Amino acid sequence: MIDGLIAGRLYGEAQIRTGQNGKRYVTCKVRATAGDGETLFVNVIAFDDDLQTALLALSDADSVTLTGALTPKVWTDKNGLVKPALDMVAHGLLTAYHVRRKQQTVSGESASQDLRAQDHLQDPL
Known part of the structure; x- marks a missing residue:
């Protein structure tokens, strides 16, 4: 095969x-x-x-x-x-639809990861 x-x-x-x-x-x-x-x-x-x-x-x-x-x-x-x-x-x-959807998902995850990292840096201990 x-x-x-x-x-x-x-x-x-x-x-x-x-x-x-x-x-x-x-x-x-x-x-x-x-x-x-x-x-x-x-x-x-x-x-x-x-x-x-x-x-x-x-x-x-x-x-x-x-x-x-x-x-x-x-x-x-x-x-x-x-x-x-x-x-x-x-x-x-x-398909092209799947590629766009995956790109949006990756971009969305990256953006939320960046926000979490910024929040972590701003939180006082």
Whole structure:
């Protein structure tokens, strides 16, 4: 198994599906750019409820970063050219929203730590 991190843009909308066992899962496609500039499609499946909710909240072309188990694949386009692809069982997700929220949390914690330190210095013993 290859555990990987991919970053790209959602291609279309995430879809809710139900397995034969009755459990819900979400699938989507992400367009990522490989090191050589070629576009690579990543077929993503998510079983975790929180991850499913996050994927369903995204729209077509939203930026996303996913972590999970990767399986390399190939597919043939309508011109007969063989193209690389990846299948991913996702277990983590990060979007621009998450980054901003984490930055605000860190900034808020830093500010309150500074205030506590100042209060400590001003308290007479």
